[in-house]
Amino acid sequence: MSDEARQKFEYFYLEAERQKALGHNDAAFDLMCRAAEIDTTSAAARFFLAPYYLQLGNYEQARTDLRYAAEQYPGNYWYNVVYANFSQQSGQHDEAIRIWSRLLKQNPDKGEINSALAEAYTAKGDLKSAVACYDSLESAMGMMEPITIEKLKLYGYMGNREAMVAEAEKLQRTFPQNTDYMRLLGDIYLEVGRDSAALSMYDRALALEPKNGYVYLSKAGYYEKKGDSIAYNNEIRNALMNRHIDVNTKLNIFSTYIIDLMKKKQELNRVDSLFADMLEQYPQEEPVHRLFGMYLSSRKEFTRAEEQYAIAADLAPTNPENWLQLIGLYLYQEKYPEVIEVGKRAIQYVPDQKDIYMYVAVASTQTKSYAEALDMLETGLTYVDEGDNETRSFFYGQMGDIYLEVGRDSAALSMYDKALSYNASNIAVLNNYSYFLATEGRDLDKAERMSAQTVKAEPDNATYLDTYAWIFFKKGDYSLARLYMKNALDKSQEASAELFEHYGDILYMLGEVDEAVEYWQKALDAGSESAELLKEKIKQKKYIEP
Incomplete structure (x- = not known):
């Protein structure tokens, strides 16, 4: 480039960097595009x-620019790391492997590359090569739990049980006093x-760490496999009562345990006892009270x-879940004043919960x-x-x-129209709207x-069938009304x-008077709200308009 072009490039490049630092991304992008137009060979501009x-959303252009920067400067660690990660995330595993391998040769001491x-x-499905990478990393850094865990996962995917055992045994031998590694091997x-x-x-x-609650949990798994329910329950209790296990882990254990008992339809009395101990x-x-509430709800002990x-x-008033569960219980039991x-x-603590307003x-x-x-x-x-x-x-x-x-009928219809404008398939609104039109004898085609x-x-x-039948009744199509009713x-x-x-009204219109009276009497016996009108219908043996 000429000196003048170089100066322009440097101006646009540096100004783009400055605008980016200020958070003005649109300006930064436009400026760097102009810089890249001046010097089409600039890897830095294209990387930017x-x-x-x-x-x-222009992934192909992004890939092209990242690849260009990485290939122009194969020794630039950052260019190549970004391109390798991009290739991996976009499913181009062979390309990612090529770049990571090149980086590893240049930086053999960087374990993160391995x-x-x-x-x-692993993403490509070449699990043996993945294991080899972890072996190389282990040789450089020594035996480490994260490396062993990854190798165990890979051996598990490969179905190589012998290798899994050998790997876990090696870890335990390397750290013979570590009870977590003993448990892992177990x-x-x-x-x-x-x-x-x-x-x-x-x-x-x-024997080394009698208070390690996680080992009790593993022993519970052993006894469950053996079908020894008494020993299994004892070990679960040991784990739950162990103060060295955090409460969230205990709740996960307890949830799984309760679900397992309920699936097997086993005696659940012990669960109440365990909850009493947990609450103590x-x-x-x-979370302990919430889990107990969920359990009691499932047992219908409302x-x-x-x-x-x-x-x-009360303990966590800004957690909407507890309020919603409590309100839901009251609603289920029709305790409306409590709701x-x-x-x-609840609204005082979680004012943004639309469901609470709805309930x-x-x-x-x-009321x-x-x-x-x-x-x-x-x-x-x-x-x-x-x-x-x-x-x-x-x-x-x-x-x-x-x-x-x-x-307020007109206001009601306005709200129904608004509801349907947001969701034309709102079944409840469609039914209530059409039933109202039918009872009023208005716009019956729309109601239908x-x-x-x-x-x-x-x-x-x-x-819904009743509404549909009643519309036909109002339209005078009594045969269809009878069918749907x-x-x-x-x-x-x-x-x-x-x-x-x-149904009695429809039968009357079809000339089946005795049957009509029979169904009017059934309606009266069932506690109809229109009892006086029904009595008159029965007495006169004729349909009377409400």
């Missing part, structure tokens, strides 16, 4: 630009079927579960506190993610239902189209006064 091309080369061989013995040797190794470890050790550990979740929520009380308290709104609706329910839904909507159209649709649908309850979607989506849902009755899980009354 490669990450920007990656962000732009590890990276081993990972590249676990491998157990895996390959050398059970007696495994138990012997566990006992040796406990960790009275202030929120009152005790509520107590544990309440304690967990409202706890939900409002409180549902409970408020059930006929409609203004409060609407307020909860409106506030909860502000915490719904912009792209979460299904949740947004659900909230608007709930608001529509509430407006119907309080007689919407209701048809619900029946297609859930053909065994008695409620009979289907609804067949699909219904329990006696429904509303279904009985509707």
Whole structure:
């Protein structure tokens, strides 16, 4: 280049570096592009630009630039490391192996290169070469647990059990007083079927370190394999009561243990005892109370579960999981005042949890506190993610239902339309909207189209079949109404006064008066809310418009 071109290149290059340091990435990219146009042979400029091309999704240009820099300067450690990593991450394992091998020759003392080369061989599926890399690393750095663990994984993938045993034995011999390596060797013995040797190794470890709770856990695995449930339970207890195991590990052990017992349908009384011991050790550990609450919920011991979740929520009030679990229990049992009380308290600590607003709104609706329910839904909507159209649709649908309850029909339909604009397949809204139109005798063709979607989506849902049948009733198509209402009755899980009354109305219109009266009586016996109207229908033996 001429001196003038060189000066321009250096200006644009240095200014690009300065703009990058200031965080002005767009300016840095534009400046470096101009520098690269002036000197097309500059490896530094192309290396600089490669990450920007990656962000732009131009992977081929990024690869080309990184490869150019690495090949132009094969002795540049950074250029080659970045290119090798890029090749590995993009699945070009042979290229990664080539670059890592070149780097290793230049830097034989850098163990991280050997590890990276081993990972590249592993990704390619050349496990023997990967093991050779770790062997070389071990020769240079000595016997180390991370290296041995990686080799054990590879031997496991290869199905080479003898090599796994030999490797674990070598590690244990090198560090004969390390109880963790004894346990590791015992676990491998157990895996390959050398059970007696495994138990012997566990006992040796406990003789040296009787408080090593992880060894008790491994011994539990031995007894489980042998089918000795009593010894297995004892070792699990030893592990859980061991104060040298951290609480999170214990909870993982305990969770697995509980699930195993429940799968086998074994006696669970001992679990309560273990929880009592755990709570004595960790009275202030929120995860312990939460796990106990989950266990009690699974046993349907809801009152005790509520107590544990309440304690967990008090210990960690900013963890929404405990509040949601506690509120969920109350909802399941239809304890609506408790849902409202706890939900409002939870909102003080986790105000961004949209589900809590939703649950409180549902409970408020059930207690006929409609203004409060609407307020909860409106506030909860502000915490719904912009792209979460299904949740947004659900909230608007709930608001529509509430407006119907309080007689604000136009507001209800507006909310239903808004709900469907976010999710045109919101089945609950489609059903409620179409049923409202049917009861009002309005826009029945639209009601039929919407209701048809619900029946297609859930053909065994008695409620949706009832709506569909009632639309046909309103349209005067009594034969179709009868067909779908009979289907609804067949699909219904329990006696429904509303279904009985509707079916009676349809039968009357078909001229089957005696059968109609029979179903009106069934509706009355089932506790219909329109009892007075039903009595009049039965008395006069005729359909009366509500």
